[in-house]
Amino acid sequence: xxxxxxxxxxxxxxxxxxxxxxxxxxxxxxxxxxxxxxxxxxxxxxxxxxxxxxxxxxxxxxxxxxxxxxxxxxxxxxxxxxxxxxxxxxxxxxxxxxxxxxxxxxxxxxxxxxxxxxxxxxxxxxxxxxxxxxxxxxxxxxxxxxxxxxxxxxxxxxxxxxxxxxxxxxxxxxxxxxxxxxxxxxxxxxxxxxxxxxxxxxxxxxxxxxxxxxxxxxxxxxxxxxxxxxxxxxxxxxxxxxxxxxxxxxxxxxxxxxxxxxxxxxxxxxxxxxxxxxxxxxxxxxxxxxxxxxxxxxxxxxxxxxxxxxxxxxxxxxxxxxxxxxxx
Amino acid sequence: xxxxxxxxxxxxxxxxxxxxxxxxxxxxxxxxxxxxxxxxxxxxxxxxxxxxxxxxxxxxxxxxxxxxxxxxxxxxxxxxxxxxxxxxxxxxxxxxxxxxxxxxxxxxxxxxxxxxxxxxxxxxxxxxxxxxxxxxxxxxxxxxxxxxxxxxxxxxxxxxxxxxxxxxxxxxxxxxxxxxxxxxxxxxxxxxxxxxxxxxxxxxxxxxxxxxxxxxxxxxxxxxxxxxxxxxxxxxxxxxxxxxxxxxxxxxxxxxxxxxxxxxxxxxxxxxxxxxxxxxxxxxxxxxxxx
Numbered sequence: 001x002x003x004x005x006x007x008x009x010x011x012x013x014x015x016x017x018x019x020x021x022x023x024x025x026x027x028x029x030x031x032x033x034x035x036x037x038x039x040x041x042x043x044x045x046x047x048x049x050x051x052x053x054x055x056x057x058x059x060x061x062x063x064x065x066x067x068x069x070x071x072x073x074x075x076x077x078x079x080x081x082x083x084x085x086x087x088x089x090x091x092x093x094x095x096x097x098x099x100x101x102x103x104x105x106x107x108x109x110x111x112x113x114x115x116x117x118x119x120x121x122x123x124x125x126x127x128x129x130x131x132x133x134x135x136x137x138x139x140x141x142x143x144x145x146x147x148x149x150x151x152x153x154x155x156x157x158x159x160x161x162x163x164x165x166x167x168x169x170x171x172x173x174x175x176x177x178x179x180x181x182x183x184x185x186x187x188x189x190x191x192x193x194x195x196x197x198x199x200x201x202x203x204x205x206x207x208x209x210x211x212x213x214x215x216x217x218x219x220x221x222x223x224x225x226x227x228x229x230x231x232x233x234x235x236x237x238x239x240x241x242x243x244x245x246x247x248x249x250x251x252x253x254x255x256x257x258x259x260x261x262x263x264x265x266x267x268x269x270x271x272x273x274x275x276x277x278x279x280x281x282x283x284x285x286x287x288x289x290x291x292x293x294x295x296x297x298x299x300x301x302x303x304x305x306x307x308x309x310x311x312x313x314x315x316x317x318x319x320x321x322x323x324x325x326x327x328x
Numbered sequence: 329x330x331x332x333x334x335x336x337x338x339x340x341x342x343x344x345x346x347x348x349x350x351x352x353x354x355x356x357x358x359x360x361x362x363x364x365x366x367x368x369x370x371x372x373x374x375x376x377x378x379x380x381x382x383x384x385x386x387x388x389x390x391x392x393x394x395x396x397x398x399x400x401x402x403x404x405x406x407x408x409x410x411x412x413x414x415x416x417x418x419x420x421x422x423x424x425x426x427x428x429x430x431x432x433x434x435x436x437x438x439x440x441x442x443x444x445x446x447x448x449x450x451x452x453x454x455x456x457x458x459x460x461x462x463x464x465x466x467x468x469x470x471x472x473x474x475x476x477x478x479x480x481x482x483x484x485x486x487x488x489x490x491x492x493x494x495x496x497x498x499x500x501x502x503x504x505x506x507x508x509x510x511x512x513x514x515x516x517x518x519x520x521x522x523x524x525x526x527x528x529x530x531x532x533x534x535x536x537x538x539x540x541x542x543x544x545x546x547x548x549x550x551x552x553x554x555x556x557x558x559x560x561x562x563x564x565x566x567x568x569x570x571x572x573x574x575x576x577x578x579x580x581x582x583x584x585x586x587x588x589x590x591x592x593x594x595x596x597x598x599x600x601x602x603x604x605x606x607x608x609x610x611x612x613x614x615x616x617x618x619x
Contacts, residue, residue: 033423035423037430094602094606095605099605100422101422101423101426102362102363102422102426103363103560103605105363105426106363106553106556106560106601107601107602107605109553110553110556110557110598110601110602111598111602113553113594113595113598114595114598114599117591117592117594117595118595120591121589121591121592235434238430238434241427241430245427278445279442279445279446280446281441281442281445281446282441282442282445284438284441285438285439285441286438286442288434288437288438289434289435289438289439289442291431291434292430292431292432292433292434292435292438293435295427295428295430295431295434296411296428296431296432296435299415299420299424299427299428299431300414300415303420303424
């Protein structure tokens with residue numbers, strides 16, 4: 001029974017982390033329309049930054065990595081979000097300015113591949129392909145909980161962060177800034193004609209989404225206490241895209257539904273299918289085929305996703321109309 | 329010095345493989361105006377189909393190569409007819425079309441993995457002998473690859489300039505509505521373009537696998553973005569640009585591997601791509617309306 005509790009608690013943490021990731025992508029793609037095909041790279045930047053900030057010096061372990069400052073987790077998490085947002089700013093500043101969607105997607109994946117290669121081939125940065133490990137659990141050096149109790153603490157801890165980020169995402173999408181992002185997504189020229197600085201607003205969306213990805217990454221590395229390049233290969237971005245598209249694009253609650261359905265239910269449920277002896281990859285391959293098929297089927301039959309984007313309505317007459325209009 | 333010379337030799341072979349793939353991609357993107365992320369999986373599929381025919385059924389390698397290439401062409405046409413064209417008919421915005429090609433890539437790529445598994449494969453061929461051409465050294469298979477590539481370049485050029493079909497392709501690439509208004513059967517030409525692009529992709533996959541001697545399911549994905557780089561560097565829709573870009577990138581990636589860690593080989597191509605997109609997005613050979 002305890003095993004089951006342990007397993008379910010782990011699933012809940014993954015669910016919370018994926019919520020954060022899908023919300024971030026929703027801000028970039030769902031609301032602002034930026035085709036970020038390298039979203040997982042920002043997750044990795046967040047995870048690695050948090051890892052090297054909270055870890056002790058590298059000389060004490062048999063890994064190689066930079067920094068190693070033993071900072072408290074929350075500080076490291078905020079710094080990781082900042083670093084990732086700056087990376088998003090750098091990439092967006094170069095790419096978002098004048099490229100059409102398909103070239104933008106190609107540039108993004110290319111940069112993501114360069115980053116991946118840099119990390120994997122430079123063992124001195126983040127321990128290369130062996131991965132960064134030994135990351136301490138947040139708050140545990142003064143709570144001193146045993147692993148089972150700590151797990152439940154972490155569920156609550158990540159849940160609080162998740163709820164805070166969810167409320168923030170909701171505030172953002174209901175705000176005038178969110179409205180501008182949607183306007184730019186729908187028709188960039190019209191939005192610019194209304195005086196919106198589309199580059200600046202898209203960069204803001206990019207940065208916020210990257211920050212979300214980084215926080216998700218920081219939480220996950222603190223939970224698993226390790227990360228390696230094989231954990232953030234390019235196809236991971238598309239699992240998150242699938243979750244967003246199926247759950248409901250531009251809808252924060254839809255993002256939660258998608259995060260529950262795809263990374264949690266679908267991926268975890270299929271993990272228990274027996275392995276085919278001659279082809280151990282078969283399960284994973286079939287799962288990815290199903291995800292590809294789900295993406296295409298969703299875009300064909302229900303492109304808005306399960307929970308469609310909210311239709312925004314004015315509650316009463318527009319204020320200007322009640323003041324001396326000729327027909328009033 | 330001799331590593332540099334060897335690298336130039338490798339570069340020429342890589343350039344030949346890249347050229348075949350880049351011509352296929354640039355023709356397809358030029359005519360259909362849709363960047364196809366599943367292109368990598370056409371390459372991988374071609375390599376594996378040829379492997380099944382060659383190592384599995386013990387057929388002659390060159391026959392397997394031809395058969396596999398044509399089969400992949402068929403798969404490409406099917407992908408267009410059953411997946412892409414319905415979305416195009418619905419006037420789906422391009423952003424979602426790109427995601428559809430990603431979905432297609434997930435399906436095809438993992439189908440390869442599901443059918444053939446994750447191990448490394450090689451073709452069943454007679455052992456290679458080195459051949460010296462001046463200071464450069466090649467194996468006989470590599471010379472065949474270069475010869476195939478040159479043949480493809482010549483054939484495509486003849487197709488585009490001397491045949492009515494080629495003229496139709498060029499006009500669709502330039503302005504599709506005007507082409508339709510001029511009475512060109514754009515549907516039929518689109519089928520042919522997908523067939524051609526798929527066949528070239530399959531062919532490129534087989535010769536790439538031949539060049540690497542062992543390959544796994546990552547074959548196409550490892551090189552996809554270098555092919556994109558060649559297409560954009562050369563100017564979308566221009567086969568001659570693609571050839572030029574393939575030579576530049578092929579030589580650049582191989583020669584750079586002589587100086588830096590070979591894990592960064594492809595990253596040189598990506599840097600070139602970024603520079604081109606910032607400085608001259610229309611590529612080396614400018615094609616009107618393709619920016």
